[in-house]
Structure formats: structure tokens, C-alpha cells
Amino acid sequence: MPLFLTMSKQSHPLIRLLSYLTPFRGKVVLASLFSVLNKLFDLAPPALIGAAVDIVVQGKNSLIGRLGFPEPGDQLLVLGGVTALIWILESFFEYLFQVYWRNLAQLTQDRLRKDTYRHVQNLELAYFEDRSTGGLISILGDDVNQLERFLDHGANDLIQVAVTVLVIGSLFMVSAPEIGWMALLPMPFIIAGSVWFQKKLTPGYASVREQAASVNGQLVNNLGGIATIKSFGTEEYENRRIAGLSEHYRKANEGVIKLSSAFVPLIRMLILSGFIGILIFAGLKTLRGDMEVGLYSLLIFVTQRLLWPLTRLGQTFDLFQRAMASTRRIMNLLDTREHLPRGDKPLDKYSITGAYNLKDVHFQYRSGPPVLRGLSLTIPPGKTTGIVGATGAGKSSLIKLLTRFYDVTAGSITLDGIDIREYRNEDLVHAAGLVSQDVFLFHGSVADNIAYGSFQATADQIIQVAKHAEAHEFIRSLPQGYETLVGERGQKLSGGQRQRISIARALLKNPPVLILDEATSSVDNETEAAIQRSLLHISQGRTTIVIAHRLSTIRHADQILVLDAGTLAERGTHQELIQAGGIYAGLWKVQSGLAVQ
Numbered sequence: 001m002p003l004f005l006t007m008s009k010q011s012h013p014l015i016r017l018l019s020y021l022t023p024f025r026g027k028v029v030l031a032s033l034f035s036v037l038n039k040l041f042d043l044a045p046p047a048l049i050g051a052a053v054d055i056v057v058q059g060k061n062s063l064i065g066r067l068g069f070p071e072p073g074d075q076l077l078v079l080g081g082v083t084a085l086i087w088i089l090e091s092f093f094e095y096l097f098q099v100y101w102r103n104l105a106q107l108t109q110d111r112l113r114k115d116t117y118r119h120v121q122n123l124e125l126a127y128f129e130d131r132s133t134g135g136l137i138s139i140l141g142d143d144v145n146q147l148e149r150f151l152d153h154g155a156n157d158l159i160q161v162a163v164t165v166l167v168i169g170s171l172f173m174v175s176a177p178e179i180g181w182m183a184l185l186p187m188p189f190i191i192a193g194s195v196w197f198q199k200k201l202t203p204g205y206a207s208v209r210e211q212a213a214s215v216n217g218q219l220v221n222n223l224g225g226i227a228t229i230k231s232f233g234t235e236e237y238e239n240r241r242i243a244g245l246s247e248h249y250r251k252a253n254e255g256v257i258k259l260s261s262a263f264v265p266l267i268r269m270l271i272l273s274g275f276i277g278i279l280i281f282a283g284l285k286t287l288r289g290d291m292e293v294g295l296y297s298l299l300i301f302v303t304q305r306l307l308w309p310l311t312r313l314g315q316t317f318d319l320f321q322r323a324m325a326s327t328r329r330i331m332n333l334l335d336t337r338e339h340l341p342r343g344d345k346p347l348d349k350y351s352i353t354g355a356y357n358l359k360d361v362h363f364q365y366r367s368g369p370p371v372l373r374g375l376s377l378t379i380p381p382g383k384t385t386g387i388v389g390a391t392g393a394g395k396s397s398l399i400k401l402l403t404r405f406y407d408v409t410a411g412s413i414t415l416d417g418i419d420i421r422e423y424r425n426e427d428l429v430h431a432a433g434l435v436s437q438d439v440f441l442f443h444g445s446v447a448d449n450i451a452y453g454s455f456q457a458t459a460d461q462i463i464q465v466a467k468h469a470e471a472h473e474f475i476r477s478l479p480q481g482y483e484t485l486v487g488e489r490g491q492k493l494s495g496g497q498r499q500r501i502s503i504a505r506a507l508l509k510n511p512p513v514l515i516l517d518e519a520t521s522s523v524d525n526e527t528e529a530a531i532q533r534s535l536l537h538i539s540q541g542r543t544t545i546v547i548a549h550r551l552s553t554i555r556h557a558d559q560i561l562v563l564d565a566g567t568l569a570e571r572g573t574h575q576e577l578i579q580a581g582g583i584y585a586g587l588w589k590v591q592s593g594l595a596v597q
């Protein structure tokens with residue numbers, strides 16, 4: 001189980017983010033070591049400048065001179081060699097820490113992205129119906145990517161600032177304790193200021209991320225519905241809608257930009273006070289002859305080196321705040337616990353008969369009135385059951401209950417005598433093949449789409465099911481046959497072609513239960529006849545449930561159930577229902593042209 005799941009939901013997002021780094025502990029230690037080493041070598045140049053001044057001012061008495069190089073010319077050569085070595089090592093460790101931290105950022109991001117996607121994918125369908133796809137995409141995409149920017153630089157910056165403060169602070173305290181405190185004085189104020197800014201920025205960045213998600217949501221929606229926009233000529237309306245959301249996003253950023261941009265200039269003022277203090281007081285001391293010129297120049301440079309990186313703390317905190325706003329959103333998503341209780345009873349798809357029994361089933365969605373009210377019915381195994389009823393009667397909802405996309409609100413549904421809630425979810429999925437109203441094809445070839453979910457299928461098996469679904473002929477006539485790309489959502493194919501590919505896909509699964517929800521809703525008579533022919537063939541020996549508005553599709557079903565406002569109004573064969581003269585008979589008259597509409 002990923003570590004974050006065991007952590008308290010109240011944990012700071014940073015702690016939870018760090019938990020993603022735990023598997024890479026070794027790499028984190030090395031990366032930190034490289035950051036420290038790079039900083040140590042990076043802090044050396046002021047000492048080298050101090051040594052150079054020392055050589056030219058003190059000559060034979062310089063520090064390097066006392067180390068056994070009496071000639072100032074030799075001393076300069078030694079200093080040159082040491083300088084070259086230090087710079088080479090600094091560059092080398094810079095390369096290493098960059099590589100390590102940036103790869104760690106990628107590893108963390110990669111793990112977080114995969115975990116979040118896996119988690120989201122397991123949430124129940126109802127969750128997605130209440131949310132915008134764009135909002136989720138913005139969390140899985142933007143928010144996860146946002147972390148990279150912080151992890152690339154943030155950790156290294158914090159380590160290097162700490163090393164700087166420690167090394168230079170110690171240097172001051174050892175070499176000039178009476179003025180060293182001046183350089184250190186601004187630090188508590190800088191840290192307090194950073195914390196204050198951080199608090200102020202938190203709500204701002206949270207709102208920025210929310211607005212970003214709204215814009216994304218609308219963009220995804222609009223691009224998905226581009227054909228509708230064009231056909232209704234609503235381009236201007238949509239331009240205004242996107243412009244409005246984009247404006248909100250810009251405004252949310254505006255406040256944050258004002259605040260975060262003020263940080264560095266304010267910190268600089270604090271730094272200035274420390275710098276001027278050292279400049280004047282250490283200068284006076286040097287003039288009095290109480291301090292070496294070399295040490296004075298070293299202290300001036302070093303003060304600069306001590307305080308200047310602190311301005312970067314502003315950027316680091318800024319990145320940190322953005323990253324935390326994103327982390328909170330990701331963690332909220334990971335904390336979502338919306339899935340149906342999982343059953344653990346195995347269900348062998350090769351041994352089930354496919355008999356469904358509904359007992360006093362009530363169902364309603366989270367929002368809205370009851371959809372099914374006390375539905376009791378039997379779907380016999382190995383037979384074809386047609387389900388008809390007015391639009392909104394609850395037919396598709398019934399299918400969603402049979403496939404356990406949702407659970408009943410009350411009552412029970414059994415499959416082969418056992419409540420479907422007891423079965424393992426994945427077994428239930430394998431037991432039923434669903435051809436739904438909205439066929440979804442993935443970008444890829446026709447063959448890929450038929451084999452979706454049955455990835456081991458051979459080319460022969462794919463062709464075989466395509467023949468059964470009456471799809472083989474049209475697929476062969478496509479430019480690249482089975483290898484033709486279908487376009488995003490299968491938009492390069494007609495509605496009827498998509499339907500038949502979807503039937504072939506369900507058949508390849510070879511499920512004991514086949515459910516077709518309005519499989520003939522968007523096809524012409526010829527295609528309907530083709531689908532019907534294939535239905536006769538493929539329904540042999542398996543429980544087949546067919547929802548149809550066109551009664552001709554289910555005319556030959558073994559039983560027909562007529563739903564009316566969430567209840568079972570009629571039940572029988574086509575002949576029986578015609579003779580009964582009820583709802584079905586009325587619909588049949590209208591559809592077969594026997595009655596005036």
C-alpha cells in the first residue's frame with residue numbers, strides 16, 4: 001500500500017509529498033551531499049580573493065607564504081592552481097546535484113501521477129458524473145507538473161542557504177565576532193518575513209489552481225463538443241465564456257503576483273542594512289589598523305554571499321506555495337474514498353449460467369428523484385430479454401445496476417442465485433459484455449479497438465468476431481482495413497460502424513452475459529437489419545439483454561419487459577404483449593405504421 005494512505009489526512013502536504021521520496025532515500029542523501037559540496041566550493045572564491053589581496057599586500061608574510069611558498073610569484077601560481085581545482089569541483093558537484101535533484105523530481109512526479117491515476121480510475125462512476133473531466137485533467141496534469149518546478153530547485157536552494165548561513169556565520173563568529181552579529185542580524189527578520197508571506201500566499205495560490213481547473217474544464221468540454229459549437233454557430237458565445245474564465249484566472253494571479261513580487265525587494269532592504277553595517281564598521285576597524293585588509297575584503301564579499309542567496313528564499317517559498325497548493329489538490333483527490341464496497345466471492349465466467357433475479361429493487365441517483373421503484377423481475381439464463389419503455393423509464397439505469405456501476409438503494413439483484421454485491425468486482429466485469437448507447441472508441445486502429453480488453457486476441461479471432469458483428473465487410477473496405485486509424489473517439493467512422501465495432505469488441509470477450517443498450521439507436525434500417533442478424537447469431541447460448549427503442553430489434557426476444565416510470569408494467573413475448581393490448585401493443589402500432597402518430 002502506498003505510504004501516503006497510512007498517513008493522517010491532517011498531515012501537512014509537504015510531509016505527504018516527502019513520503020513519495022522515501023523509496024529514493026539513497027538518492028536524496030546523495031543529492032543533498034552534492035548540494036552541500038557544491039556550496040562549500042562555491043563559497044571559496046571570496047577566500048581566494050582575500051588570499052590574493054593578502055599576497056599582494058603582505059608579500060612574503062602572507063598566509064600562503066607562511067605555508068612554505070616565500071616567493072609571491074610562486075604564491076600566485078599556487079593560488080591559481082587551487083582556484084582552478086575549486087572551480088572544477090564546484091562545477092562537477094553542480095552537475096551532479098542538478099542531475100540527482102531533477103531526476104528525483106521526475107521520479108516523485110512519475111510515482112504520484114501513476115498513483116493518482118490508478119486511484120481516480122478506481123473511483124465509482126457516480127464520482128465522475130459529478131465532476132468535470134477538465135478539472136480532473138488539471139489535477140492529473142498541471143498540478144502534478146507543478147511539483148516538478150519546486151522539486152527541481154527548491155530542495156537544493158534550501159540546503160544551500162542553510163550551508164551558507166552555517167559556514168559564513170561560523171566564519172564571522174570566529175574571525176570577527178564583534179561585528180559578525182551585524183551580518184547575521186537581518187536573518188531572523190528575513191525568516192519571519194518569509195513565513196508571513198507564505199501564509200498570505202496560501203489562499204491566493206489555492207484560488208489560482210481552482211481557476212486554472214475551471215478554464216481547463218471548459219476547454220476540454222468545448223473541444224469535445226466542437227462539432228456542436230460549429231453547428232449552432234455559438235463560437236462567439238464560447239469565446240466569451242472562455243474569456244470570462246480566463247479573466248478570472250488572470251485576476252486570481254494578479255493578487256498573488258503583487259504580493260509575491262514584493263517579497264524580494266523587501267528582503268533586499270533587510271540585507272542592505274546588514275551589508276552597510278559590515279561595510280562601515282569593519283571599514284573603520286581596518287582604517288584603525290585593527291583588521292587586516294585581506295580579512296576586510298573577505299568579510300565584505302562574504303556578507304554579500306551570505307545575505308544575497310536569501311533573496312532566493314522568496315522564489316523558493318513562492319515555488320513552495322504553488323507546489324503545496326497543487327499537492328493539497330492532489331492529496332484531496334487521493335483521499336477521496338468513493339468506491340462501492342468490494343465483494344470477494346469468485347465468479348467463474350465459464351461456469352455461470354447468467355440468470356438474474358431482481359427483488360423489490362429501488363434505485364435513485366445522488367441527485368434527483370427515485371428512478372426504479374420496487375422492480376422485481378427475472379432474466380432467464382441463455383435467453384434473450386428485450387427491455388423497452390418510454391425515455392427516462394429507467395432502462396439504462398437498470399443496466400448500470402446489473403453491471404454494478406451503481407448499487408441498488410434498496411432490494412437486491414442476484415446472479416445465479418448470489419447477490420451481485422458479494423462477487424469480486426473484476427469477475428463481474430468479465431461476466432458481462434456491454435455495448436452501450438455511447439460507443440467509445442480509443443484512438444488507434446480498428447483491430448486495436450476490437451481487441452480492447454482482450455489484448456491476447458489473434459488476428460483470426462478479431463476477424464471472426466467482426467464477421468459475427470457484421471462488421472467485417474465494411475472494415476475490409478476501409479483504406480487500411482483492420483489497421484485503419486479510427487480517430488479520436490472513433491470520429492472517422494459512422495455511428496453504425498462504431499456500433500458494430502463495439503459489438504465485435506464485446507463478443508471477443510466471449511462473455512456469458514451480453515448487454516446491448518440501444519445498439520441500434522443511431523443506425524439506418526440496413527445496419528439495424530445487419531445488427532439484428534448478428535444478434536440472432538451471437539445470442540445463442542448466452543444471456544442476452546437488449547434495450548431498444550426500435551421494437552423490431554427485440555421482436556424475436558424470448559421475453560420482453562416493459563418498464564414504465566421505474567416499475568415493471570408488462571412482461572411477455574412479442575405475440576403475448578400484442579394480444580394484451582397494453583403499452584407495448586400501442587408502441588408497436590405506432591412504430592409499424594398501424595397507428596397514426
Ligand SMILES: Nc1ncnc2c1ncn2[C@@H]1O[C@H](COP(=O)(O)OP(=O)(O)OP(=O)(O)O)[C@@H](O)[C@H]1O
Binds near residue numbers: 366389390391394396
Ligand atoms: N447520472 C445520473 N444522475 C442523476 N440522474 C440520472 C443519471 N442518469 C440518469 N438519470 C435520470 O434517471 C432517469 C432514468 O434514466 P435512464 O437513463 O435509466 O432512462 P432510460 O429509460 O434508459 O431512457 P432513454 O430511453 O432515454 O435512454 C432519468 O430521469 C434521468 O434523468
